[in-house]
Amino acid sequence: MGIVIVDGQEIEIADDERLNAIQVARRAGVDVPHYCWHPGLTVVASCRMCLVETGTRDAESGEIKMVPKLVPGCQTPATDGSVFVTNSEKVRHSRAFVEEGLLIDHPIDCPICDKAGECHLQDYHFEHGQDARRADIRPFTSRRRDVGPTVTLFVDRCVMCSRCVRFTREVSGTSELMVIDRGAREEIDVFDGFPLDNKLSGNVVDLCPVGALGDKDFLYKQRVWFMKSHDGVCAGCSAGCSVVVDENQDKVYRLRPRENMAVNKWWMCDDGRYGFHHVHDEARLVELERRAAAGYESIEWSQVPAALEIELSSAGRLAGLISPHLTVEEAYLLAQLLRKFDEEALLALGPVPVQGEDEHYPGDFTIRAEKCPNRRGVEEVLRHFNGGATSLDDVLSQVESGAVGGVWLTGGYREPSLDEGIAQRLTAAKVVVVQDMFTSPVWERAHFRLPGVAFAERSGSYVNCAGHLQSFSWAVRPPTGARVEGSLYWQMLEQPGMYNPRSVLAEIAGTIPAFDAAAGEIPSTGVALEAPAMSPTA
Amino acid sequence: MSTFEPVLLANIGKEKSFTREVYESAGGYTALRKVLKEMQPADVIEVVKDSKLRGRGGAGFPCGLKWTFLPKDHPGPIYFCLNADESEPGTFNNRILMEDDPHQVLEGLIISCFATRATTAYIYLRVEYPLCFERLQAAIDECYEAGYLGQKILGKDFSLDIYLHSGAAAYICGEETGLIESLEGKRAWPRIKPPFPAIEGVFRKPTVVNNVETVACVPHIINRGVPWFLSIGVPADPDNPRDAGSYGPKLYCLSGHVNKPGCYEAPLGITTRQLIDDFGGGVWKGRKAKAAIPGGISMGLLTEEEFDLPLDFAGPGKADCLGLGTAAVVVLDETVSMIDFLHNSCRFFDHESCGQCTPCREGTAWSVQMLERIRAGKGRLKDLELLLEIGDTIGIIPGTTICGLSDGAAWPIKNAIRKFRSEFEEYIKRTNATGYMETEPVEALPIAAHGH
Ligand SMILES: Cc1cc2nc3c(=O)[nH]c(=O)nc-3n(C[C@H](O)[C@H](O)[C@H](O)COP(=O)(O)O)c2cc1C
Ligand code: SF4
Numbered sequence: 001m002g003i004v005i006v007d008g009q010e011i012e013i014a015d016d017e018r019l020n021a022i023q024v025a026r027r028a029g030v031d032v033p034h035y036c037w038h039p040g041l042t043v044v045a046s047c048r049m050c051l052v053e054t055g056t057r058d059a060e061s062g063e064i065k066m067v068p069k070l071v072p073g074c075q076t077p078a079t080d081g082s083v084f085v086t087n088s089e090k091v092r093h094s095r096a097f098v099e100e101g102l103l104i105d106h107p108i109d110c111p112i113c114d115k116a117g118e119c120h121l122q123d124y125h126f127e128h129g130q131d132a133r134r135a136d137i138r139p140f141t142s143r144r145r146d147v148g149p150t151v152t153l154f155v156d157r158c159v160m161c162s163r164c165v166r167f168t169r170e171v172s173g174t175s176e177l178m179v180i181d182r183g184a185r186e187e188i189d190v191f192d193g194f195p196l197d198n199k200l201s202g203n204v205v206d207l208c209p210v211g212a213l214g215d216k217d218f219l220y221k222q223r224v225w226f227m228k229s230h231d232g233v234c235a236g237c238s239a240g241c242s243v244v245v246d247e248n249q250d251k252v253y254r255l256r257p258r259e260n261m262a263v264n265k266w267w268m269c270d271d272g273r274y275g276f277h278h279v280h281d282e283a284r285l286v287e288l289e290r291r292a293a294a295g296y297e298s299i300e301w302s303q304v305p306a307a308l309e310i311e312l313s314s315a316g317r318l319a320g321l322i323s324p325h326l327t328v329e330e331a332y333l334l335a336q337l338l339r340k341f342d343e344e345a346l347l348a349l350g351p352v353p354v355q356g357e358d359e360h361y362p363g364d365f366t367i368r369a370e371k372c373p374n375r376r377g378v379e380e381v382l383r384h385f386n387g388g389a390t391s392l393d394d395v396l397s398q399v400e401s402g403a404v405g406g407v408w409l410t411g412g413y414r415e416p417s418l419d420e421g422i423a424q425r426l427t428a429a430k431v432v433v434v435q436d437m438f439t440s441p442v443w444e445r446a447h448f449r450l451p452g453v454a455f456a457e458r459s460g461s462y463v464n465c466a467g468h469l470q471s472f473s474w475a476v477r478p479p480t481g482a483r484v485e486g487s488l489y490w491q492m493l494e495q496p497g498m499y500n501p502r503s504v505l506a507e508i509a510g511t512i513p514a515f516d517a518a519a520g521e522i523p524s525t526g527v528a529l530e531a532p533a534m535s536p537t538a
Numbered sequence: 539m540s541t542f543e544p545v546l547l548a549n550i551g552k553e554k555s556f557t558r559e560v561y562e563s564a565g566g567y568t569a570l571r572k573v574l575k576e577m578q579p580a581d582v583i584e585v586v587k588d589s590k591l592r593g594r595g596g597a598g599f600p601c602g603l604k605w606t607f608l609p610k611d612h613p614g615p616i617y618f619c620l621n622a623d624e625s626e627p628g629t630f631n632n633r634i635l636m637e638d639d640p641h642q643v644l645e646g647l648i649i650s651c652f653a654t655r656a657t658t659a660y661i662y663l664r665v666e667y668p669l670c671f672e673r674l675q676a677a678i679d680e681c682y683e684a685g686y687l688g689q690k691i692l693g694k695d696f697s698l699d700i701y702l703h704s705g706a707a708a709y710i711c712g713e714e715t716g717l718i719e720s721l722e723g724k725r726a727w728p729r730i731k732p733p734f735p736a737i738e739g740v741f742r743k744p745t746v747v748n749n750v751e752t753v754a755c756v757p758h759i760i761n762r763g764v765p766w767f768l769s770i771g772v773p774a775d776p777d778n779p780r781d782a783g784s785y786g787p788k789l790y791c792l793s794g795h796v797n798k799p800g801c802y803e804a805p806l807g808i809t810t811r812q813l814i815d816d817f818g819g820g821v822w823k824g825r826k827a828k829a830a831i832p833g834g835i836s837m838g839l840l841t842e843e844e845f846d847l848p849l850d851f852a853g854p855g856k857a858d859c860l861g862l863g864t865a866a867v868v869v870l871d872e873t874v875s876m877i878d879f880l881h882n883s884c885r886f887f888d889h890e891s892c893g894q895c896t897p898c899r900e901g902t903a904w905s906v907q908m909l910e911r912i913r914a915g916k917g918r919l920k921d922l923e924l925l926l927e928i929g930d931t932i933g934i935i936p937g938t939t940i941c942g943l944s945d946g947a948a949w950p951i952k953n954a955i956r957k958f959r960s961e962f963e964e965y966i967k968r969t970n971a972t973g974y975m976e977t978e979p980v981e982a983l984p985i986a987a988h989g990h
Contacts, residue, residue, distance in 0.1 A: 045730045046894040048938055069937030075730055094897075094938055097931050101900025134924060135904055136911065136982030160893060179725065182708070183891040184903030 002080025005057060005064075006030055007087055013078060021052055021073030021084045030086055033095060033124045035209045036161040037074035040266045040363070041170055045072040047161050049124065051094045052076070053085040070094055092128070099129035105184065107140040107156045115211030117224040121159060145189065147177070148196030150270060151205060151213055155187050158212035164188060164204035171267065171363025172200040188212070199359065199367060202273045203266075206256055215254070217274050222246075222253045230475035231258060231524050233462050235325060235412075235455035236272035238370040240464030242525060243268060245276075245456050245475035252276045252456050252476055260525040262468055269367045276456060278414050279476070284437055285451040286481030296449070301483055305492045308433065308448065312341045315406030315431040319346040319395045322382065324372035325412030326485060327460025328469070328515070329504040331374075331381040333489035338408060339385065340493065346398065347382050348390040349375065350410060351417040368465055371414070373455070377463030380529075384512040396425040405429060410485060411436030411443075412452060418442035435485050451482040458484060460501040461518070463529060469518055470526030471505065542770070544803040545758045546751070546787055550638045556673045558680040561641035569757035570686060573649050574694045582653035582760075589759045589767040590785045594631075595621050595712075595749030596834065596863050597942070598851040600782055605654050607736035608744050617745045618656035619721065619735075620647055620753065622663040622670070623705050623712035626834035627886060628866035631789035632750040634801045636663075636670035640677035644700070646753035648686060649760065651698050654746050659700045662717050665707045675702055709890035713941045714747040715739075716892065727894050728941035755786055772807035772850040784850030788865050792818045795825065795871035807848040810840060813867055825871040829957075833863025835883050836946020838953035858956070860949040876958040877965050880950060881909040887947035898944035901932040905951060911983050912962075915969035918976045922962055925951050 004011045006021075006028040013019060013027075020043075022032045035047035050073035055066035064083050070090065078084070085091065102121060110116040143155040165177045165188065176196040180189045190196055196204070205215040224246070232245040234255065241264035246254040255276050257268035278284075289296040290307065299307065312318060320338045322331045338345040352375050359367040382388045398404040407429050411418055416438060423441035426432055434443050435452035443449055457478040461471040478484065487499035509519035517527045549555045549564055558566070573582055587602030608616060620643075624632040635643050651659050663671055678700050681687040689697045708726055710716040716726035718740045739745020759767050767786050774783035784806040790813055793799040797819035804813070810830050814820060821827045827842045832849060838859040840847070847853040851862050870879060888906040893899045905928050908921045929952040932938055933945035955962055966974045973980070 043730065044894070046727075046896070046940060048896050051938060067937075069935065071937055072730075094931070094936075097901075097927075097938075098896045101896050101904070104900055104904055133979050135979065136907055137979050138982040138985075159896070160899070162894075179893075181893075183888060183893040184899050186893040186899070 004078045004080070005083045007085060013080070019078045021054065021071075021076045021078055021082075022050055024078035024082075025052075025073065025084060025086055032073045032086055033120070033128055034074060035120060035159055036163060038163055038207060038266070041163060041166045041207075043074050044162060044166070045075040047098070047159065048072065049095060049098050050074050051098075052091055053088055055083040055085075057081045057083055095124070095128040096130050099125050100134065102159045103129070103133070104135045105138075105140075105156065106159075107142045109140070109142055109157070110211075113154070113157065113211040114214050114219055114224075115157075115208075119211055120209035121211075145187075146195075147188070147190050147213075148201055150201045150216055150274070151196055152216055152219065153188055154212050154214060157210055158188055159210050160186055160188075161209060163207040163209070164213060167200075167204050167207055167363075168196065168198070171203070171361060171365065172198045173362035174198040174200075177204070199269045199271065200267060200361060200365065202270045203257065203268070206266075218254045222248055227253060230473065232456060232472045232475055233373060233470045234268060234272040234275075235373040235462070236269070236275045236371065237368040238372060238375055238465035239264060239366060239368045240373050240462050240468065240470060241268040241272055242470060243272070247456070247475045250476040252279050258524075260470075262525060262528065263464065263466075263470070265363075265365065267363070267365050269365075271367065275414065278437070279454040279456050281438075283439070284454075284479055284482065285439060285443070285449070286479050287449070288451060288481060289449040291447045301488075304448070304450065304488065308492065309341075311431045311447070312406050312408075312433075315429075317344070317346070317398070317404045318342040318406045318408070319348070319398065319404045321348055321350040321392060321395060321407065321409045322378050323350040323410040323412050324352055324375040324378050325455070326378065326410055327374060327458055327501065328377040328381060328463060328508060329460040329501040330410075330458075330486040330489065331378045332504060332508050333486055333493060334408065334410065335381060335385045337489045337492055346390050346395050346404060347385050348392050348395045349378050349382060351392060351413075351422070353413060353415065353417055370465060373464070374462040376465060376467060377461065377469070380463065380512065380514045381508070383514070396422065399429050400425050402428055406431040406433070408433040409435070409442055409446075410452065411438070411440065412454070412485075413438075416440040435488070437482070450488070453478040453482050453484050457482075458486075460486065461505055461522070467529045468526050469515070469522070469529050471501075471522045542787075542805050544787065545762075546635065546642070546754055546789055547639075547801070547803045549642065550634065555638045556640055556677065558641055558677065558684060561639065565761070566641055567645055567684075567686060569760035570645050570648055571692065573652060573760060574692050574696065579653050579655055582649060585759060585764060586653065586756060588764045590783050591752065591755055591759065591767065592782060592784065592851060593749055594751035594755070594788070594864070596626065596836075596861075598782075598784075598862060601748065601752055604736065604748075605650075605746060607734065608654055608746065609737065612655075612744055615658060615743055616654060616656045617740045617743055618647070618651045618654060618659040619714070619717060619740060619745055619747045620659060620661040621712060621714065621717060621747055621749050622661050622667075623717060624664050624667075624750070624864075625709045625712050626836065626864045626866060628791055628793055628831060628868040629834050629864040630791050630866075631801050631864070633667055633670060634789070635750055635754055636667065637673055640670075640673045641680075642754050642757065643674070643750055644677055644681055644686070646756040647700065648681075648691070648698060649756050650746070650748060650753045652696055656746060657697055657699070659698060660721055660740070661700060661702050662705055662711070662721055663702060665704045671702060671704065678702065708892075709886075710892040710941075710943060713943060716941065717747065718745065725892070727892050728943075730940055751789055759786075770805045772848055772852075775852065778852070781852050784848075784852065784862075788849075790817075790849065791864070791866040792869070793866070794830070794869035795822045795827070795874075796820065796869050797822050807850040807853070809848055810845040810867060813849070814845070814869060818869070821869060821871055823871070825873065827869055828872045828874055829870045829876075829879075831866070831868040831870075832859050833861065834866045834946075835868070835886065835950060836943075837861055837863040838949035839879075839957060841957050858953060860945060875965070876954050876961050877909070877913055880954040881906070881913055883950040883954075884909050884947070887943065891943060891947070892941075895939040895944065897932045897938040898947065901928040901944065902947050904928060905947070907982060911980075912966060912969075914983055916973065916980065916983070917966035917970050918980070919963060919966060919974055920977050921966070922955055922959070926955055929955070
């Protein structure tokens with residue numbers, strides 16, 4: 001253990017901790033402003049915003065010796081006896097000087113800049129900048145440069161931190177972005193014919209500490225201060241990246257990666273980032289229907305539990321196809337529900353969409369081929385109920401043979417997975433219940449068509465491909481007519497009050513050994529389920 | 539002075555001085571033969587250390603000491619980079635050596651590589667020196683023929699290859715880590731240190747970077763001995779523990795308003811006045827000198843009254859200059875406007891800043907904007923304060939930047955305004971009689987295009 005002094009405060013660091021001055025100051029509650037430094041990128045120490053004074057305290061005499069020059073906090077390791085001063089006049093002046101320099105050529109077009117409200121240049125200027133302009137006044141330019149299909153560059157807002165350039169070199173490994181020209185005429189650019197076009201491209205917008213890189217998908221859609229941010233988990237693939245869902249009045253505007261060292265570090269892929277638009281797709285199912293003598297008739301959610309109870313009780317053997325888009329809690333409740341009607345109900349994992357192969361990036365980031373968030377979570381639940389032995393095909397075969405009379409299917413897939421092949425094998429079933437977001441061949445032929453919800457509308461937990469469980473709450477409410485799958489099970493299981501995934505997870509943790517680690521409070525970054533029973537990751 | 543015998547320039551002026559034949563006829567490559575026959579690498583380092591040879595590239599770092607920073611018993615390759623980027627304004631001593639006596643440079647380089655156990659050397663050559671390229675390449679070829687390069691040099695267990703690399707035509711490529719990045723094929727953005735090149739340099743391997751003139755001194759130290767080298771120059775100040783002394787001969791580049799500009803060899807410690815009078819034939823057109831740049835533009839300015847300070851590593855600092863730099867003395871006669879001088883200096887650094895560090899990038903650009911406006915008759919007294927604030931803030935000395943380019947940008951500003959303040963003030967008042975007291979931000983001039 002070591003002691004580091006930050007602005008007079010003594011901070012403990014462990015022997016194996018490798019922190020820089022910015023990180024150790026943060027621990028002391030001191031924010032050292034910075035642009036170019038990012039924990040996920042190499043240190044370049046070039047923006048010079050994080051300059052601090054440093055020195056060492058002699059272990060024996062306790063005497064403090066300061067270095068005469070300023071040092072970049074990002075580049076200066078904090079070790080036992082390190083002393084940092086972040087609030088001296090010298091530090092204040094150098095920050096103000098850097099801010100002033102950055103603003104000399106900046107268009108100061110905050111009113112029309114997407115970044116306003118979450119811009120470091122803005123925030124730091126208020127906190128550390130000069131209160132009056134001293135440089136000559138120039139007519140500002142505001143040039144926009146198209147750098148790729150997802151990202152646009154507002155050239156004159158750039159502070160040359162080079163984070164985006166380093167990202168494409170070190171994390172995506174695609175190296176599209178570069179610096180052209182020299183000195184104050186430097187700009188970010190791409191080579192002709194080689195646009196910023198890779199599956200991690202959107203991250204450069206998050207990395208940009210100012211409003212230089214704009215996300216075309218989000219540009220001019222919302223002022224950031226109108227939005228509320230919710231911790232969520234991306235449902236795009238089985239990596240299960242931690243995200244922030246930015247929403248206003250039940251409309252999702254943006255997904256951003258949320259730091260989680262156990263899962264996605266600071267990144268997410270573009271498929272996930274831009275893969276939320278289906279939430280507000282006009283084609284979302286919102287009409288609740290049951291099959292009638294001729295065609296379909298509308299029913300009310302209030303009628304559904306009783307109607308299902310009657311139909312399922314008389315359907316004979318039941319089966320459930322549990323979608324890897326359902327949460328662990330929903331999978332558990334649906335399994336319980338079906339077993340309530342039929343103690344020997346067959347339970348199987350629904351279709352698992354797979355596209356291509358896992359895509360690995362140099363920055364230790366992988367986009368998974370498995371395009372659903374909770375295959376492992378559902379599998380663990382099923383293993384508890386029936387040893388996990390039943391497959392989708394088993395269920396369908398038994399429907400075809402007439403052994404199974406009632407089937408409950410769940411969807412939530414972005415692309416229709418409950419396809420014609422499955423639909424045809426269900427024709428013999430007496431009762432087919434479907435909960436889904438979009439129509440499908442199975443939906444077309446279902447006896448009960450129950451509109452379900454999208455990932456941003458769900459609460460509960462997913463277990464990613466590495467066995468890491470993350471819990472999250474809904475960010476937006478589903479469209480009128482659609483209902484959270486789990487809340488229906490909750491009601492039909494006659495649980496008290498509102499659907500409460502937290503209490504369900506507590507019950508699961510107490511019942512299923514694989515979920516031991518999920519007992520108690522789940523941190524926002526989730527927990528690793530370290531059960532030997534977990535199947536190895538593909 | 540009269541006893542001083544030039545050694546670095548001894549061959550220059552001879553017919554075909556750049557050939558091996560002429561070089562060897564005057565004792566060339568005897569130092570190399572002696573080293574390979576009688577010495578171990580550590581012995582050579584010891585000799586160079588004892589000679590107190592300091593780097594001639596600008597920073598004056600003790601050469602032998604730098605060589606000892608290399609990791610001991612390093613299993614992989616060690617690289618030697620010969621810094622021949624020579625782009626400090628006013629400096630052309632490397633050029634003279636490479637054009638007219640390339641074998642002297644190569645002999646020094648080969649011995650230096652032997653000492654540092656480098657097996658590959660790169661000569662990073664300023665691209666604007668095509669004749670140097672030609673002559674060096676021819677000399678390298680001659681060395682391979684003579685067995686001074688290649689495998690088993692002179693039959694000893696020492697192999698070396700030298701590659702000539704054309705620079706990327708930017709001042710910053712001369713900064714040692716900018717040079718390394720450029721050599722690796724990247725933008726010459728100086729690296730943050732540590733690690734220093736001796737630990738992790740080109741291709742992430744231990745690397746020595748030395749100036750052309752530095753290595754050119756080495757054969758003479760071997761041939762003539764340490765006491766000879768120490769007998770030339772200015773001894774260390776016993777009262778200043780940080781003064782490492784200034785020993786040996788030095789090539790001074792004299793230019794500007796003198797009758798006989800040129801590259802002259804003199805003992806370290808000659809004064810500016812001696813240089814102008816004894817070598818330069820006095821200030822031109824019978825005028826008086828007003829000031830001089832002591833060692834390349836980045837070192838700042840000496841006033842005429844300061845011309846009697848020795849041009850050794852410690853001298854210019856006594857007059858608040860940055861240092862001796864490259865010992866390139868540029869003389870400014872009494873007709874020179876300090877405003878024009880500073881404008882030109884600021885223009886250079888604005889053009890050459892690599893642009894990584896905010897204080898350097900923005901400070902150099904802002905300073906040139908102000909000077910352009912001052913020259914256009916729209917200056918304010920306040921601008922002088924702002925310029926000085928820039929000058930006092932940017933640089934590795936205050937710690938606000940990565941490399942020394944910005945210290946070089948700062949010093950001319952600080953020296954010119956502090957030493958010639960009344961001239962600046964009078965100019966501003968005279969040319970902007972109604973606005974010189976203005977303190978609010980003013981309208982900028984349109985951006986001017988910058989050329990080389
Ligand atoms: C902006 C800048 C430009 C430089 N240009 C040169 C140069 O052109 N040639 C050179 O030898 N050293 C140059 N240097 C100094 C080198 O960084 C380095 O100190 C030197 O090459 C070391 O060699 P020496 O120890 O033999 O002097 C420059 C330094 C800076 C900061
Ligand atoms: S000080 Fe200037 S030239 Fe040197 S690295 Fe920084 S920006 Fe580049």
